[in-house]
Amino acid sequence: MTELRGVGIGLGVAQGPVARMAEPLPAPDDGPSGLSGAEETARVREAVAAVARELEQRGAQAGGAAQDVLEAQAMMAEDPSLEAEIDTRIGAGRTAEFAVYDAFATFRDTLTAMGGYLGERAADLDDVAQRVIARLRGVPAPGVPDPGYPFVLVAKDLAPADTALLDLDKVLALVTTEGGPTSHTAILAREKSIVAVVGAVSATGLVEGEMVIVDAAAGVVTTEPSAEELERARNRAADRASAAAAPITPGALGDGTPVPLLANLGKPEGAVEAVALGAEGVGLFRTEFLFLSANQAPTVEQQRESYTQLLAAFPGKKVVVRVLDAGADKPLAFLNDAHEENPALGLRGIRALRASEDILREQLTALAEADAATDADLWVMAPMVATVEETEYFVAIARDYGIKTAGVMVEVPSSALLADRILVDADFASIGTNDLTQYTLAADRLLGSVAAFQDPWHPAVLRLIREVGDAGRIHGKPVGICGEAAADPLLAVVLVGLGATSLSMAPTALADVRASLLLYSLDDARTIAEAALAANDAASARDAARAAAARE
Template identity: 70%
Template sequence: MLRMADPLGEPDASPLQGDAAAAKAEVGEALAFVADELGKRGEAAGGDAQAVLEAQALMAQDPSILDDVHAQIDSGVNAERAVYTAFKSFQDILAGMGGYMGERAADLGDVAQRIIARLRGVSAPGVPESDTPFVLVAHDLAPADTALLDLTKVLALVTRDGGPTSHTAILARAKGITAIVGVSEADKLSDGDVVVVDAAAGVVVTDPTAEQVADAEQRRVERLAAASAPLTPGTLKDGTLVPLLANLGSPKDAAAAVELGAEGVGLFRTEFLFLDAPYAPDVASQKASYKELLEAFPGKKVVVRALDAGADKPLPFLTDKNEENPALGRRGLRALRHHEEILRDQLTALAQADAETEADLWVMAPMVADLEETVYFVDLARELGIRTAGVMAEVPSLALMADQVLTSADFVSIGTNDLTQYTLAADRMLGTVAAYQDPWHPAVLRLVAQLGAAGKAAGKGVGICGEAASDPILAVVLVGLGATTLSMTPAALADVRAELLGHTLDEARAMAQAALAAPSAAAARAAVASVSSAS
């Protein structure tokens, strides 16, 4: 393994030498250089990475930060120190906000590092170069570096910092990189150490035995073979069909998902149309984006989630300000009901796009708690021309009321990220409780089982659209619990497809029962591994 170089040291506080105007000009050139570099890296990376890097480029040109830098230089602070202090001030504000904005604080810190490096005339800290493949270990990895990792050299990624929703984790999943983030013991690893990164088990094995290394190499070969195997529908070994769908955040990601074998879309996030906007987009602009998406999947199922704002995605025109605990506040459908005109416009745009395309459109509401909320959404959706309307199971109460909910909803889709958060009372944006954010926990799986049983009794589909479906072994367990479709980041499709082919439905059910009987997430993994190896 190789460690990433530590960040640049904090600039000294020596007074400005020379002309303030010249220092400001140097800072302006550095800002422009970094913004341009990040933009070019985004274009090269494409997909989710491009959006992340473009956001970083905007950070580099934020007028509020620049004003602060100029004010400090005018007061006699040297340019490097002024940049460091200004960005650090904004970084601390974001970190204090927590949630989605807190996760973005690291991105701001990376931008500052790149600007200071430009001012010093040195290279910004980055991924080490090597002639041979290696495991990369870092405090954290900047989006600009994660997006352009050479996958022929970087076998896996281990970071000390970051949570499940950090950009490091998001981009690693999107690129199919074996990665474990938030490893507190990562600082104890040194260059040249031999390690095995087992993302499936969530552990880093130090000083592995020859047998452990050989097993890891064999699993890597099998994974590469699965990725290059012919594209086929998701199927268990006994022929049971399990459609494999893609989670997408923009219409431009559709083509890549199709190439990787997506049989449709299980979760289309519509937030990209609303975030960073001063007001909600009109029907016409929304329709154009939805139509672009639907046209990429003729005859295929496309599940669109109504706007999921609130908590880590606040919107000034929709969500409440200064909520003490926004994850438990007015978010998802709760916020949309409070501003029904926004929901009506979105459903109208979706219905219009559906009428002009050949995809099979399904629409679902986020953050639904019970039958009353389900009836509200389904009735409104049908009034506005949506043919298939369902709800997301993210709140434990919905799982407990699933038999009632499915008398109204056409389907249920389980968002395992939030369902885990609310079941285990652990903020999924908070790295300090990341260990609780584990969908393998039997409490979460029991709720999934209850939803699966209710779906079977009602003759309606129960899909999985959370990150849990990206875990190949857990995907089999979820099918054993009653999931009828699995939706995931497109990079995970090949691994999940290959794993499903290794098990029958009876075996999946036996694995599920073993997980349900376990006392903890770790025990559930171990129990399933035991049952799987014996079958």
């Protein structure tokens, strides 16, 4: 038995024989073309257009986040800068195949060097190039194998076009040797609830037909498992399936302490699935989708329409909307187009909105109008609040527009440490664990070289969360969690023990967290939290919490 470690996506476990993704097409020869430049250019234009349309069609068939990803890939295929690079190589006498291969490779290397989110888009470029070259050669593009039985798919990385349309009756789990938690494989696996472990470098040694266990919760792929291990994995999978199929009840601890379980959403269209999966409301609605694809801010009318659609899906339930969080990895030309050496520490969140206050006022106008037209319980919060003064500013301006419940996101250590003062004015606090971890440990969440620091189990992060929980209890104000940490079933218990009064997560994680909370009382949760706090690092905190949970 061998354990191969990577990054687990989701919380499930699966087992089955390995089937490996086909190897990429061989690189084209760097020889002169026997065709004219015009003929080669025409071949490229046809192939690129055909691939782009195929990606769009796959996206329309898949829907959801997959559609967004594949439409972005189609735009990538037809990028004018890439077209110019291809034309330059054809002009130098190269074949269309080599021109595509070399131009895409140059762009891929540039993205890889950037690291983080952009670095993980390099695999998307490789996939587009492979598809265009296959079209030029008149051969099928490498795709998902079909051995004739259910299998664990092992690949270097999985292209979005393949992930989007996986047959989940055949693909039991995914294992990739590259990629990380923000790769498109991870994003789409999370959305589809596919058991996946990404970035498992040692998985290159897995062979066709080999039996493995893929444990996403632990981030481990086990080779040559014993019969006992296979049985244990089957029981875990069955227990998880039972929990998912159980009647949906409000989130609560085993002693009846209510812990509302809410959904993180990026578009109104996600509301239907969230409700079906048991979301009791929305703990984080990201409004960036309205802004990121636009050259100018959307109108009040456009915003009101989207917010009304969202609120109408949750009559009588809490819906927490975050006003625009731009800057850092989400720059907007009409909000802040100035170059910043370190945008994560620059003009982002509430700072950027104060610098362009008309955008904030229009957003609050649209939210107030949508609130008046629906029966949801609207809460509105500001991102990246760092000071008491910023809290006072946002709450005051929100009140001007009739927003009844105005709060702040706690994403930087200063606001956590000042939570007892911030919650004098704010109606609630919502902790964004992704950014709070980034700023606490000084580790850019988009930089692969420091990814190991991006762990919300770290006791320094947990201490800051406790500060906010204590402040909420003192002032009688709600404290929610809306970062990825809330989707970890055991960490969810710890967060409640630290004072969180609600948890918000991707809808697919709701069933696991609901089942986990029911195993413990509030006193148990506090005991488990204290065990984690006493540790010196993230791994030790996780182990200490597991040990404490086993005793309760």
